[in-house]
Amino acid sequence: MVPNGWTLTSLGKLCDINPKKIKKPENGKVSFIAMNQLSEEGQLISHLPREYEEVSKGFTSFKDGDVLVAKITPCFENGKGALVHGLTNGVGFGSTEFHVLRAKENTSPEFIYYLTRTKELRVRGENNMQGSAGHRRVTSDYFNAYKVLTPPLPEQRKIAKILSIWDKAISTTERLIDNSKKQKKALMQQLLTGKKRLLDDSGKPFEGEWEEKRLSDLGNISSGGTPSTTKPEYWDGDINWVTPTNITKQDSIYIESTARLVSMDGIKNSSAKLLPKGTLLVCTRATIGEMAIASHEMSTNQGFKNIVPNENTNIEFVYYLLNFYKHKLISKASGSTFLELSKSAFEGLHFHIPKFQEQQKISAVLLNADQEIELLEQQLADLKQEKKALMQQLLTGKRRVKLDDKEVA
Structure with a gap:
């Protein structure tokens, strides 16, 4: 259903697709944009100055106010594109894998840009790609024929303004x-090397040299294992069984759950072990140095070395310490097929460690920094979801905008 006052038309009626090459500016200076200078969020990251003669042949031309859309897979599906502004002399050249959409009279460039950001345009485009595998492209014919609901120019501008x-x-x-x-990286550099000392409970800076210790001095270290997959009774129990993939897929310092579960019989009849809450699970095969802290009892496969801390060790401190020195773990790994850090090499790694109270203070500061980042990342996810829902409503006319007299004029 077409909203009142809107029209159903093709994108080719609203903009010129891949218009003619722009003439040379008086001083011959232009901008150049490569594919990697467009983000998957639809933003222009940067552009480089070039001479017109360097790029006028064999590249795609565009100008300020044009919309760029990547045509080749997977860049198109991933959202590569931008509304370009601030080009040198208002003129640019770039990858031949760009389609250029230039708004016609009575069409808002910003409105065109947001139309190209819709999921529907991307999904339909993916289904209409042409070419061989790995080199499939969305054609200009697709954009020319793509049907869109279009409000009058003042409403286009208001919709684009809201989304902006x-x-x-x-x-x-x-x-x-x-x-x-x-800031967190700088804090880790200062706190985990002892360059910056925090205050103790009495309000005085911690003092004294840090003691050099092996990882084996910090707690009990064990490897994991895999119960026999031919024994159904060893699987689908109530014990989380961690693999490196579970670690690399998560962002939090603590791991809560896993895709696969094992039974206590599976633990007892394999080299897997039941690890207590607070164990640091460290990947030592393939994705060396990825890690997380068990939030409850868990087990791991053989791709881990797991640290159950002793009474003198704060496990969150060790988590941040090993993250900071991840390169040290990787440097001790060996193997021809894939890199692996042996149990003896892992246990033998040594670091300078402060006393328990200072470990606690350091980890508290870094945990707080992580919590602030997690909060901001959640806010970002919420904003993106809100924008996505708003785009769907505004660009289809399901939600109409109000225009004041100045905006109508």
């Missing part, structure tokens, strides 16, 4: 996350 507010909030949150991660 969400984009700005998303960009701001992404910058906050990036800054928070940089």
Whole structure:
């Protein structure tokens, strides 16, 4: 159903698809944009200055206000594209794998841009790609014929303005996350090397040299195992069984659950072990140095070395310490088929360790930094979801915008 005052038309009626090459600016300076300078979130990351003669042949031309859309797989499906502004002399050239959409009169470039960000356009485009595997592309004919619901120009502008507010909030949150991660990295550099000492419970800075210890001094270290897959009774029990894939798929310091479960019989009849809550699970095969802390009793496969801390060890401190020195773990690995860190090599790794109370203080600061990042990442996910829902409503006319007299004029 076409909303009142809107029209159903083709994208080719609203914009020129791949228009003619732009003429040379007076000083011959233009911008150049490669595919990797467009983000999958639809943003222009950067552009480079070039001479017109360098790029005018064999590349795609565009100008300020044009919409770029990647045509080749998987860049198209992944969302590579941008509304370009701020080009040198307003002119740019770039990858031949771009389609260029230039808004016609009475069409908002920003509205066209948001149309290209819709899931429907991407899914239909993927289903209409042409070419051989690995080199499939969306054709210009697809864009020309693609049907869109279109409001009058003032409403196009208002819709784009509203969606741009969400984009700005998303960009701001992404910058906050990036800054928070940089600050955390700097904190780790200072706190885990002893360059910066925190205050103890009496309000005085911690003092004294850190003691050099082997990992085996921090607790009991064990490997994991895999129960026989020919014994159904060893599987689908109530004990989480961790594999490296479970670790690499999660962002949190603590692991809560896994895809596969084992039974107590499976544990007893294999080299797998029942590990207590608070065990640090460290991948020592293939994805060496990925790790998480068990939030309850768990077991692991043989791709791990697991640290059950003693009374002098704060396991969160060890988590951050080993993350910071991950390169040290990798350097001690060996193997021709795939890298693996042996139990003896793992136990023999040595680090400078503060006393328990200072470990606790350090881990508390870094946990707080992680919590701030997690909160911002959740806010970012919420903003993206809100924008997605809003786009679906605004670009289909299911939700209409109000225009004041100035916006109608």
